[in-house]
Amino acid sequence: MSARLYRLLYRIRRVEEEIARVYPTDRIRSPVHLSIGQEAVSVGVCEALEPRDVVFGTYRGHALYLARGGDLRRMIAELYGKATGCTKGKGGSMHLIAPERGVMGMSAVVGTTIANAAGYAYALKFRREPAIIASFFGDGATEEGVFAETLNFAVLKRLPILFVCENNQYAIHTHQSRRQGTPAICQRARAFGMPAEQVDGDLTGLIQRAREVVAEVRAGGGPAFLEVMTYRWREHVGPGFDYHLGFRDEGEAAPWIVADPVARLAAELRPTERARIESEVAEEIADAFAFAEASPFPAAAELTLDVFKEEHHVAATHREAGAECW
Amino acid sequence: MLQPLTVRPARSAGESRIERTLSYADAIREAADQEMARDPSVIVFGLDVDDPKAIQGTTRGLLDTYGPERVFGTPLSEDAMTGAAVGMALAGLRPIHVHIRMDFLLLAMNQLVNVAAKTRYMYSGQVHLPLVIRAMIGKSWGQGAQHSQGLHSFFMHVPGLKVVAPATPFDAKGCLAAAVRDDDPVLYVEHRLLHFQQGPVPEAPYAVRPGKARVTAAGEDITVVGISWMQVECLRARHYLAEIGIRAEVIDPVWLSPLDLNTIAESVEKTGRLLVVDTAWTCCGASAEIVAAVGERLQGIRDLKLKRLGFAPTTCPTTPSLEELFYPNARTIAAAARNLVEDADTGWMPEERPELQEVAFRGPF
Numbered sequence A: 001m002s003a004r005l006y007r008l009l010y011r012i013r014r015v016e017e018e019i020a021r022v023y024p025t026d027r028i029r030s031p032v033h034l035s036i037g038q039e040a041v042s043v044g045v046c047e048a049l050e051p052r053d054v055v056f057g058t059y060r061g062h063a064l065y066l067a068r069g070g071d072l073r074r075m076i077a078e079l080y081g082k083a084t085g086c087t088k089g090k091g092g093s094m095h096l097i098a099p100e101r102g103v104m105g106m107s108a109v110v111g112t113t114i115a116n117a118a119g120y121a122y123a124l125k126f127r128r129e130p131a132i133i134a135s136f137f138g139d140g141a142t143e144e145g146v147f148a149e150t151l152n153f154a155v156l157k158r159l160p161i162l163f164v165c166e167n168n169q170y171a172i173h174t175h176q177s178r179r180q181g182t183p184a185i186c187q188r189a190r191a192f193g194m195p196a197e198q199v200d201g202d203l204t205g206l207i208q209r210a211r212e213v214v215a216e217v218r219a220g221g222g223p224a225f226l227e228v229m230t231y232r233w234r235e236h237v238g239p240g241f242d243y244h245l246g247f248r249d250e251g252e253a254a255p256w257i258v259a260d261p262v263a264r265l266a267a268e269l270r271p272t273e274r275a276r277i278e279s280e281v282a283e284e285i286a287d288a289f290a291f292a293e294a295s296p297f298p299a300a301a302e303l304t305l306d307v308f309k310e311e312h313h314v315a316a317t318h319r320e321a322g323a324e325c326w
Numbered sequence B: 001m002l003q004p005l006t007v008r009p010a011r012s013a014g015e016s017r018i019e020r021t022l023s024y025a026d027a028i029r030e031a032a033d034q035e036m037a038r039d040p041s042v043i044v045f046g047l048d049v050d051d052p053k054a055i056q057g058t059t060r061g062l063l064d065t066y067g068p069e070r071v072f073g074t075p076l077s078e079d080a081m082t083g084a085a086v087g088m089a090l091a092g093l094r095p096i097h098v099h100i101r102m103d104f105l106l107l108a109m110n111q112l113v114n115v116a117a118k119t120r121y122m123y124s125g126q127v128h129l130p131l132v133i134r135a136m137i138g139k140s141w142g143q144g145a146q147h148s149q150g151l152h153s154f155f156m157h158v159p160g161l162k163v164v165a166p167a168t169p170f171d172a173k174g175c176l177a178a179a180v181r182d183d184d185p186v187l188y189v190e191h192r193l194l195h196f197q198q199g200p201v202p203e204a205p206y207a208v209r210p211g212k213a214r215v216t217a218a219g220e221d222i223t224v225v226g227i228s229w230m231q232v233e234c235l236r237a238r239h240y241l242a243e244i245g246i247r248a249e250v251i252d253p254v255w256l257s258p259l260d261l262n263t264i265a266e267s268v269e270k271t272g273r274l275l276v277v278d279t280a281w282t283c284c285g286a287s288a289e290i291v292a293a294v295g296e297r298l299q300g301i302r303d304l305k306l307k308r309l310g311f312a313p314t315t316c317p318t319t320p321s322l323e324e325l326f327y328p329n330a331r332t333i334a335a336a337a338r339n340l341v342e343d344a345d346t347g348w349m350p351e352e353r354p355e356l357q358e359v360a361f362r363g364p365f
């Protein structure tokens, strides 16, 4: 059990560290919002989900994509802008998708996927499918109007959806206390009529609680809300750190780093087992980056493909005068 | 009484005469009904779609036939409900989201522009987004600043959205069916005054193919393009122009995106004159786009006279004395057309003919 979880967590951590390492070479030309320090939220909640379940996330979505089993090669290729990327270089780091793994989208506009997730949940319920939705978003997103509107709709229709607020206490450089009149995010969720609870970043506790809550949602209990406390180690966007900016200090991060689930799980493993996992992960990451490096950029014709289903219309408009209407 | 604008299903096979007459509002209702009967993934929602007034009758009976899971009124949450519509469409449903005023779409712009329009592209074609947004443009009886706007050009501007503005009951039905069957998001623009128009509508289901304009009246002297309700005003203007010997060719673009530039440009190549009349402002509007596109296409090929008409460049007032001045109408359209044809400010304004003015709408709403 812990070996498997360790591989999941460690793999995400190492992938993002490698992204950060490569980033200054400018071969990755996509803004990256790293989840380093927050991996346990995605891993913990996804542990409680089934393959048929569906998730929506945010621009900080590498961890969610990987926790759901999204293809690593295609993710790295996407960051490199290559034709082999999970969206052929059209979406980039902030719009990862893996429909075969139930990863149905991520948005660069804060809060937007919360409503998309609820609509998807409506469709699942409408079709009497046993699947549920998990909608991931940050503490900042709870300040958007769409958050309140969606929670109301989800309760009204008793949608099979789990809202997961990844509370890292910051929206870019601004602490929650400077943005919210009261930090009581769960109380706000409860006011709409759904159960809500705050859990700390401990992976085992999170998995257990997520399983229980997911079971209730799946049983038709309607929406539920989890606020998972966590901490972002790196800068908001980019490969580096931001402590020098002065809005937070390393002292604030220290307890989170001490409690790091990656290190904790590592300590539980036999050294040989740990070494095996780590070398396999290293190999896989090296392979994914090599794949991305070696992949071609998309052909120029891709520029106007996928605007509409009828590609030739788009191409015709683009060619302008003389084009036939379809 | 003015002859209703008759459209024959020229591009659908079979019958050439349609016996049945239906109002535009009933044509919308019938299209929704038939599409819902045909495809169980079609659902209709929006503020008050299930209330006793049933959106001027356009959703009447749907709740009884298809039940509250497929037809439901929503909370007053345009943003989230549009986002939910996107999620439903991603999951394979075909939502029709209804807004009684286009002005309210401004609360849904993020989901429409940032999400719906972008989804297919940013996910490289791996998902479909079969979403229909019905939005009404209000006019008359003091609708005023926030209940009267024609904002369709906002959506024409953005790749990934289709925009249709049917002007006849025939197209109201066929375009709604086409929008529902389309795998991309379609903004369906209906003018409140058009709801009262009567016209021939086949009973059997049919779809009007996206991206094709209609020449609604043939002429040699000037091409007049009328968008949505302005199509009706342009056909009226044609009667005024006929009195003074000017033969106007009138075109209904029907689809604003994809726009059938070929049909319009072909006509202008013949007439050398283009007047585009929109039920919206002209600045950066659909009329600006059409005039610019025709100009680009025909410059150097043909001498051209170009003009746009639309809302006065001000906020829509409520008092009838000013509201009357805010909108183009058949007479001001005719006057502008004559000036273009004679290449002079003739000062002419036709004597009002009551049968070319009648409007069925009275308030309060």
Ligand SMILES: Cc1ncc(C[n+]2csc(CCOP(=O)(O)OP(=O)(O)O)c2C)c(N)n1
Residues within 6 Å of the ligand: A060, A108, A109, A110, A111, A137, A138, A139, A140, A141, A142, A168, A170, A171, A172, A236
């Ligand atoms: C609607 C919107 N407003 C502002 C931004 C700029 N922005 C990007 S991320 C971010 C902070 C969001 O914070 P939170 O929801 O807590 O997520 P986190 O970045 O901490 O994961 C902001 C304000 C945006 N992308 N979208």
Ligand SMILES: [Mg+2]
Residues within 6 Å of the ligand: A138, A139, A140, A166, A167, A168, A169, A170, A171, A172
């Ligand atoms: Mg945050």
